[in-house]
Amino acid sequence: ERPPPAGAPWPLDGVPVAFVEAGCEEEMEGDSKMNSGEAGVIMQLLRAVLARGELELREVGVVTPYVAQVRHLRRIVKGELPGVNTDALEIASVDNFQGREKELIVFSAVRSNRSGAVGFLADWRRLNVMLTRARRGLVVCGSAQTLRADPHWSQWLDFCGRLASGQPLPQEQSDSGPVDLRSSSPSTASSGRR
Numbered sequence: 001e002r003p004p005p006a007g008a009p010w011p012l013d014g015v016p017v018a019f020v021e022a023g024c025e026e027e028m029e030g031d032s033k034m035n036s037g038e039a040g041v042i043m044q045l046l047r048a049v050l051a052r053g054e055l056e057l058r059e060v061g062v063v064t065p066y067v068a069q070v071r072h073l074r075r076i077v078k079g080e081l082p083g084v085n086t087d088a089l090e091i092a093s094v095d096n097f098q099g100r101e102k103e104l105i106v107f108s109a110v111r112s113n114r115s116g117a118v119g120f121l122a123d124w125r126r127l128n129v130m131l132t133r134a135r136r137g138l139v140v141c142g143s144a145q146t147l148r149a150d151p152h153w154s155q156w157l158d159f160c161g162r163l164a165s166g167q168p169l170p171q172e173q174s175d176s177g178p179v180d181l182r183s184s185s186p187s188t189a190s191s192g193r194r
Contacts, residue, residue: 004137005104007049011164016137019160020045021144026112032068033119035110039073041141042106043080049104050084057081058088061102063130065094065120066110073108094120094130105134109142116149124152 004016011018024037042062049055062073070093077086090102107130111118121127131138140160147153 002136005049005052006054007052008045008104008137008139010137011160012166015163016134017160017163018137018139019144019157020139020141022112022141023143024112026110029068029072033066033110034068034072035108035112036072038108038110038112038141039069039076040080042073042108043076045106045139045141046077046081046089050081055103056088057084057086058090059103060089060106061097061100061104061133062089062091062106062108063094063097063133064091064108064110065126067093069108069110094126097133098129101133101135103134103136105130105138107131107138107140107142109140109147112143112146116146118146118150118153121147121153122150 003014004010009018009020010016020041022035022038022041024035024041026033026035028034046057046060046062049060050057064070064073070091073091077089077091081089090097090100109121111121144157147157
């Protein structure tokens with residue numbers, strides 16, 4: 001297995017999953033949602049990854065459940081990454097990204113509100129598409145406080161916390177061999193069972 005791409009904020013060496021707190025409120029755009037502050041955090045992340053020279057933009061995917069966030073990211077990327085062929089960067093909605101993989105997936109959760117409303121993020125089956133598209137690394141950018149209002153995301157954030165702290169993960173064996181945590185849903189990843 002290849003190591004996680006350099007430049008991303010991996011919690012520990014060799015741990016290819018990270019959560020980045022954006023700390024920015026969501027906004028309405030028409031009938032969809034966006035988060036311009038979170039988009040700025042994602043641009044910083046992309047600059048850091050590209051500066052390391054290990055990945056090209058075509059090897060990175062930025063995925064979000066909201067079309068307004070897709071539009072916003074596409075609008076700002078040229079100004080944020082000058083001198084780079086930004087057409088090579090795939091920025092897509094979860095539904096439009098199905099079936100494709102990238103070396104690095106950056107997920108923009110968008111939702112950040114006091115009520116804990118997560119909207120599309122509560123549909124775990126749709127989001128499983130996003131969580132399993134990364135070959136070498138997954139970075140989720142969002143609001144932990146809002147995401148914790150959903151039980152699946154709360155478990156996923158707990159999982160990330162265990163990874164970051166270096167705590168051992170469950171090593172249960174299934175009938176078919178070791179459990180692959182990368183292909184588990186958050187509710188099963190925390191228990192080590194499928």
